[in-house]
Amino acid sequence: MKSKLTLISIVVMLGLSACSLPRLVKVDPTATNSPIEATLPALPTTTSPAILPDTKLPQLPVELAGSLSVGSLLLDETFDQIGMWRTSSDPEYGAELVDGAYRLYLNTPNWMVWAESSKVSTADFIMDVDTSLVNGSAVNNQGLICRYVDDVNFYQLSVGNDGWAEILKVVQGVQTSLYGGFVDSDVDPAKNHLQGFCVGDQLKLYVNGNLAAEAQDSDLSFGDVGLHIGSYDDPQVTIDFDNLVVYEAIGAITSVFTPEPAIESGIFLNLDGEWNLNYSDDFDTPNKGHWLVFNEEAVVSEWRNGTFAFDFKQTMITATSPTSDLDLGDVVVQADIYRYGDLLDNDMGLVCRYQDTDNFYTMSFGNENYVTIYKKTAGNWSALYDASLEIDLTSGQFNVAISCIGTELSLYIDGQLMARVNDSDLTTGDVGVFSGTYDGVPVTVEFDNFQVFTPK
Secondary structure (H helix, E strand, O other), rough: OOOOOOOOEEEEEEEOOOOOOOOOOOOOOOOOOOOOOOOOOOOOOOOOOOOOOOOOOHHHHHHHOOOOEEEEEEEEEEOOOOOOOOOOOOEEEEEEEHHHHEEEEEEEOOEEEEOOOOOEOOOEEEEEEEEEEEOOOOOEEEEEEEEEEEEEEEEEEEEEEOEEEEEEEEEEOOOEEEEEEEEOOOOOOOOOOOOOOEEEEEEEEOOOEEEEEEOOOOOOOOOEEEEEEOOOOOOOEEEEEEEEEEEEEEOOOOOOOOOOOOOOOOOOOOOOOEEEEHHHHHHHHOOOOOOOOOOOOOOEEEEEOOEEEEEEOOOOOOOEOOOOOOOOOOOOEEEEEEHHHHHHHHHHEEEEEEOOEEEEEEEEEEEEEEEEEEEEEEEEEEEEOOOOEOOOOOOOOOEEEEEEOOOEHHHOOOOOOEEEEEEOOOEEEEEEEEEEEEOOOOEEEEEEEEEEHHHH
């Protein structure tokens, strides 16, 4: 099974009463939502010390130094004494000052807890903080909050000790994942230095000096800063925060991430003249080839009117159908994909390096603008890329292509690059088609003009 929304079905706010608000969107394809409702007591408000002198200028990443400069010091906190940061002790969550660090802890799965500074309110920030995993699972969530207006309006920049980085937006209580994906090698399993930028419509998170996540959004323009942690299926997470410094950002960030354009119109048929058509199927001949066919109560696949069609009648399932004829390394695969019906919450795409039912890559999308790249190894799903893009995928017809070249995996929709990651776990295998459902059925997806290209 597959679910985009598995994390944090309740937010615990230190200093505010709790409400069932945003959920983080780190994807676990095997999990389903389990919303939790609770009400927690408000904590007393404390006064904060005066802002300290300007003594800790942050070091800007090289790629930002030319367009951005450091302005006024807004906050300098070493957590050596009780100040503006609230403390609380509860069996399920809490916050306390321990040995000169601000410690947030959770003992409940799929929760998030945060504390805002109640001291900062401006538009553009540069934030630095050191984090340490005291105990609990490396599969966690920790980081910075910026432009915090209230408990239903803020941005969240976060990373886990397992390497998952994310940028989340919450506006009027509605959450949107602006970016989600694993960082290749930048995250330490125990201690990390985080640097966040909320400048204009640019949001960036650096981990140990390396860019981990970036997004563009303009819905929130000012607000407070804060710290947060989150848990997943393992209920215990304890994170120490120290050396929090917040400065005003002067200037603009011009190096925004944008999808790379696809190679000119000949991307698939004339990829630098070094690719040949290896395999094709237009599905005009029923039962041609050795495609994996489903005939179950939950999903049925069949040749229909010159397409290979999948009809889903059950929620939260996927169907993967390889050709059963190929074993390839570097490939480019393309097909026309059609979605029928009014449901936009679906999943459809292509597969490469399929070795068996427990080992393959999928690159897919839904008509609600969600784009993902997954790997399944030894039966376990991992999200390599997972984001809701500001594009229109609500139509019912697409030309989709994937490239699996060396360690680079790329997804194209109608000639535009939508996602690209690097992974080296799988090097060869079959190719095929992929589709699935989320919370609604029926879903019908059809594939046509399936083509596979390999290097000469």
